[in-house]
Amino acid sequence: MHVLTEYPILTILIFLPLAGCLLLLPVWNCRVSARPIALGVALLELALSVWLYVSRQDLPGVQTKLPGYLLSQDAPWIPSFGIRYTLGLDGISLLMVMLTAFTFCMALLVSWNSIKEKTGLFLTLMLTMEAGIMGVFLALDLALFYLFWEVMLIPMFFMIGIWGHGRKIYSTIKFFLFTMFGSLLMLLAIIFLHLLHAQQTGLATFGLHDLLKTQLPADTQLWLFAAFFLAFAIKFPLFPLHTWLPDAHTDAPTAGSVVLAGLLLKTGSYGLIRFGYPLFPQAAQALTPLFYTLALISIIYASLVAFAQEDMKRLIAYSSIGHMGYVAIGIAAWQPVALSGSILQMASHGVTTGALFCLVGMLDERAHTREIAAFGGLWGNIPKYSFFFLLFSLASLGLPGLNNFVGEFLVLTGTMKKSPLVAALAFVGIVLTLIYTVRLVQEVLFQKERQPLPLADLSLREICILAAFAAVAVWMGIHPAPLLDLVHAPVQLLTGGGL
Amino acid sequence: MTQADIYALTPLILLAGGSVLVLLAGAVKPGRYLYGLSGGLIVAALLYSLLIQRGAVMPGLAVTPFTRFFALFLNSAGLVALLLAAGYNRRRGIIGEEYPATLLFALAGMWTACAATDLLMLFLGLEAFTFGFYILVAIKRESVKGGEAGLKYLLNGTLSAAILAMGMALLYAATGTLKLSGLAVAANHPEPLFLVGGCLALLGLAFKLSLVPAHLWTADVYQGAPAPVTALLSTASKGASLAALLLLLPLFGTWHGLHDLLWILALLSMLAGNFAALLQGNIKRMLAWSSVGQMGYVALALVATQSGGVRAAVYYMVVYSAAGLASFGALSVLSDKYELDTLDHYRGLGYRCPLAGATLAVAMFSLAGIPPAAGFIGKFGVFTAALRGGETALALAGILTALVAVFFYLRVVVMLYMKPAQDVAEVRSIDYYEILALSLPTAATVMLGVYPQPLLDLLTIILNR
Numbered sequence: 001m002h003v004l005t006e007y008p009i010l011t012i013l014i015f016l017p018l019a020g021c022l023l024l025l026p027v028w029n030c031r032v033s034a035r036p037i038a039l040g041v042a043l044l045e046l047a048l049s050v051w052l053y054v055s056r057q058d059l060p061g062v063q064t065k066l067p068g069y070l071l072s073q074d075a076p077w078i079p080s081f082g083i084r085y086t087l088g089l090d091g092i093s094l095l096m097v098m099l100t101a102f103t104f105c106m107a108l109l110v111s112w113n114s115i116k117e118k119t120g121l122f123l124t125l126m127l128t129m130e131a132g133i134m135g136v137f138l139a140l141d142l143a144l145f146y147l148f149w150e151v152m153l154i155p156m157f158f159m160i161g162i163w164g165h166g167r168k169i170y171s172t173i174k175f176f177l178f179t180m181f182g183s184l185l186m187l188l189a190i191i192f193l194h195l196l197h198a199q200q201t202g203l204a205t206f207g208l209h210d211l212l213k214t215q216l217p218a219d220t221q222l223w224l225f226a227a228f229f230l231a232f233a234i235k236f237p238l239f240p241l242h243t244w245l246p247d248a249h250t251d252a253p254t255a256g257s258v259v260l261a262g263l264l265l266k267t268g269s270y271g272l273i274r275f276g277y278p279l280f281p282q283a284a285q286a287l288t289p290l291f292y293t294l295a296l297i298s299i300i301y302a303s304l305v306a307f308a309q310e311d312m313k314r315l316i317a318y319s320s321i322g323h324m325g326y327v328a329i330g331i332a333a334w335q336p337v338a339l340s341g342s343i344l345q346m347a348s349h350g351v352t353t354g355a356l357f358c359l360v361g362m363l364d365e366r367a368h369t370r371e372i373a374a375f376g377g378l379w380g381n382i383p384k385y386s387f388f389f390l391l392f393s394l395a396s397l398g399l400p401g402l403n404n405f406v407g408e409f410l411v412l413t414g415t416m417k418k419s420p421l422v423a424a425l426a427f428v429g430i431v432l433t434l435i436y437t438v439r440l441v442q443e444v445l446f447q448k449e450r451q452p453l454p455l456a457d458l459s460l461r462e463i464c465i466l467a468a469f470a471a472v473a474v475w476m477g478i479h480p481a482p483l484l485d486l487v488h489a490p491v492q493l494l495t496g497g498g499l
Numbered sequence: 500m501t502q503a504d505i506y507a508l509t510p511l512i513l514l515a516g517g518s519v520l521v522l523l524a525g526a527v528k529p530g531r532y533l534y535g536l537s538g539g540l541i542v543a544a545l546l547y548s549l550l551i552q553r554g555a556v557m558p559g560l561a562v563t564p565f566t567r568f569f570a571l572f573l574n575s576a577g578l579v580a581l582l583l584a585a586g587y588n589r590r591r592g593i594i595g596e597e598y599p600a601t602l603l604f605a606l607a608g609m610w611t612a613c614a615a616t617d618l619l620m621l622f623l624g625l626e627a628f629t630f631g632f633y634i635l636v637a638i639k640r641e642s643v644k645g646g647e648a649g650l651k652y653l654l655n656g657t658l659s660a661a662i663l664a665m666g667m668a669l670l671y672a673a674t675g676t677l678k679l680s681g682l683a684v685a686a687n688h689p690e691p692l693f694l695v696g697g698c699l700a701l702l703g704l705a706f707k708l709s710l711v712p713a714h715l716w717t718a719d720v721y722q723g724a725p726a727p728v729t730a731l732l733s734t735a736s737k738g739a740s741l742a743a744l745l746l747l748l749p750l751f752g753t754w755h756g757l758h759d760l761l762w763i764l765a766l767l768s769m770l771a772g773n774f775a776a777l778l779q780g781n782i783k784r785m786l787a788w789s790s791v792g793q794m795g796y797v798a799l800a801l802v803a804t805q806s807g808g809v810r811a812a813v814y815y816m817v818v819y820s821a822a823g824l825a826s827f828g829a830l831s832v833l834s835d836k837y838e839l840d841t842l843d844h845y846r847g848l849g850y851r852c853p854l855a856g857a858t859l860a861v862a863m864f865s866l867a868g869i870p871p872a873a874g875f876i877g878k879f880g881v882f883t884a885a886l887r888g889g890e891t892a893l894a895l896a897g898i899l900t901a902l903v904a905v906f907f908y909l910r911v912v913v914m915l916y917m918k919p920a921q922d923v924a925e926v927r928s929i930d931y932y933e934i935l936a937l938s939l940p941t942a943a944t945v946m947l948g949v950y951p952q953p954l955l956d957l958l959t960i961i962l963n964r
Binding site: 077078079080081118143146147150151153154157158161162168169172173176177180181184185187188191192194195 | 850864869870871875876879880882883886887891894895898899901902905906909913916917918951952955956959
């Protein structure tokens with residue numbers, strides 16, 4: 001018996017940040033002591049998730065009930081509605097949990113000095129959001145999943161609205177309404193599925209592994225899948241549902257952008273992998289051409305628009321849409337190699353884009369502008385900053401040896417087997433990514449200085465953040481095998497290959 | 500009547516007798532202790548409803564688990580409203596014993612309505628508490644708006660009472676009995692006269708629940724009445740009317756017309772309430788229209804009576820009432836010499852007055868149906884019942900109007916936390932009983948959202964469905 005299995009470790013993962021919020025209450029107005037507490041909780045989460053990863057081989061697994069899962073937990077929650085508190089951890093969840101814990105540490109560090117007012121509220125919201133996102137990645141009961149899915153929205157709504165800049169209220173309401181629109185329809189679909197299952201088997205449940213056995217007529221399946229797909233595609237975001245993202249990203253505080261790009265977008269793709277495809281396989285199959293098309297348009301359109309951006313944060317926001325397009329293609333192919341690639345790309349994109357948003361945030365703090373046209377010649381001016389900027393830009397465009405390459409390569413390889421045309425078109429997107437990234441790097445780092453800006457180079461705290469990001473990016477790029485092993489078993493199960 | 504029967508009627512005696520007692524005591528020695536006395540009486544009635552087991556039998560009244568549950572629910576709402584009024588009335592110069600006495604009387608009326616077993620008692624109870632509200636709405640005599648609201652409520656109220664009475668008369672004419680059980684038997688072979696009577700009674704109750712098209716009084720009355728009165732009017736009065744409606748539902752038997760009627764009421768209320776609320780700049784009017792929409796969801800649950808809709812409707816009503824008490828409670832606590840009317844007044848208040856701000860925000864999230872607030876579980880139950888009953892189209896309409904509602908509820912939260920405050924005048928400190936009055940519904944909202952099972956179990960028992 002491993003020590004981890006003796007404690008409800010998954011529940012701890014979700015509720016530890018909430019307990020951290022209680023710790024923050026006594027020091028609500030004391031910025032100096034509140035920040036270390038929040039960071040401590042986030043680091044503890046990270047330590048827990050890494051511990052889970054390291055000892056994953058020793059975990060006995062819960063093969064009998066949930067094949068492929070390492071840990072699970074199950075308790076009744078609202079028996080009248082058939083809602084259970086079911087959590088489960090498999091390789092995919094574990095990767096996402098690690099990404100979540102890591103991203104929150106980084107987000108807290110990057111906002112260390114920049115959040116000057118209402119720090120107690122800010123940190124509480126961050127920790128609440130961490131709990132919500134952990135819940136999304138661990139829930140195996142659809143109603144519970146929906147609950148966490150909504151819970152993580154509220155802190156982000158406040159975060160953009162209170163600490164954002166520009167048209168923050170417009171952006172945050174747009175973000176909230178877009179997401180709610182999709183999720184409310186998904187809620188109806190979830191209830192509908194639950195009722196169908198109850199009709200067929202007499203068992204009132206929202207548990208994923210029971211609902212998987214529901215017999216669905218083709219047209220019902222199509223409608224239900226459409227509702228799920230809409231909710232997840234908005235989060236993804238796929239063209240033409242992406243319009244909330246550039247606004248939300250641009251107006252969010254840096255920590256908000258990091259979490260938004262690094263994690264909230266992933267909940268969409270995760271939901272599709274965990275719930276959408278397995279629950280409605282035929283409908284998903286039927287809608288694959290549509291999914292491919294939207295993903296391709298996302299990639300190409302977002303890359304073209306990114307090229308035209310003047311605001312660096314907006315540029316990176318559009319590049320996010322493009323990168324998530326690859327994740328979408330990998331899911332649409334629903335083939336082991338491509339799906340592994342997608343999942344890896346989800347983590348990679350979180351790291352790279354998170355780092356880029358941090359970099360832009362740091363520049364914004366110094367120069368108080370994010371206009372590309374304001375900068376130039378940073379390479380000679382602030383070399384440490386420029387080094388990291390170049391590194392993550394290269395990672396973002398998929399340089400071999402860095403993290404994004406692995407995911408994109410696997411996605412394209414896998415898709416090539418299924419639909420060569422899509423893979424070929426997606427490859428065009430990579431070239432477009434190259435163009436706008438090179439433009440960004442050239443204009444900001446290497447061009448002649450356009451105006452004298454008194455910029456200080458990175459502080460120790462900032463170097464630590466970026467070095468952590470860089471270490472993960474390089475490790476994932478050079479030695480992705482352990483992560484691929486991690487997701488291998490669940491991906492095989494999902495794509496029907498068996499173990 | 501045996502001694503045990505009288506024991507069982509104690510809550511009613513406490514409330515109705517207490518009302519008279521407070522009036523008399525006020526005549527002898529006026530003072531603020533009357534609020535304390537009334538509060539004590541309500542708590543006593545509440546505890547008594549909790550403790551008595553036996554069903555009391557007196558012609559027209561029976562204490563059932565149903566009655567006890569509603570007594571508990573309505574008296575709690577009354578207690579919160581009284582706590583709110585204590586501070587509010589002092590600040591606004593509403594003095595005298597008539598306020599607490601009338602409130603007790605209204606609660607006694609509500610209790611009667613929930614315990615009725617025949618049409619006469621039902622009518623008596625409903626009109627008794629409505630009568631109380633006629634006075635409470637216009638209690639601030641020098642307020643023009645209050646007077647206007649009082650008159651509007653009086654005219655609409657008498658109209659609805661007339662319709663209700665007409666409906667009951669027709670029911671009596673068709674069957675020759677006033678007993679609800681007797682009428683339910685007759686419902687198996689309904690005559691047209693009987694059905695017309697039933698429909699008129701339904702319309703009369705639709706007035707009290709402010710379901711479209713009988714909602715027109717709502718916005719003006721909510722706006723004009725003092726905030727603590729609105730708090731009670733929008734929650735307990737609706738709760739008692741729902742109880743009355745549930746008592747009348749068996750009269751329709753399996754007649755399919757009821758389904759169609761409720762279907763239309765639900766659709767119109769959800770649409771009109773939520774869209775009209777979008778346009779309001781006055782927060783009380785906004786909440787009034789939104790309550791029309793919220794009642795639409797209750798009606799949506801009732802459309803699916805056959806598939807667990809009644810439990811969903813009552814649960815929704817409880818959750819809505821908690822949020823309604825919290826939001827109007829925050830309004831009354833925040834109002835000092837004048838009420839904060841427009842949304843703009845709420846800029847930055849979340850920081851200047853944290854408790855009231857947080858209460859209002861939690862209430863908004865609950866009304867919008869966003870978890871973990873209880874409103875989500877309420878909506879979940881309503882939509883589950885509706886879909887189980889096969890009302891997919893209506894459920895879709897409901898979910899889309901709920902999305903519209905999210906927007907205007909969020910606007911309040913945006914004002915509270917995301918807009919800079921306009922004036923930096925110190926907000927007065929809040930009294931301890933106001934803290935209690937705000938915490939009770941907020942705690943209920945959070946509790947019912949996170950751990951709804953006990954209440955759901957209880958409802959299953961008392962509704963026998």
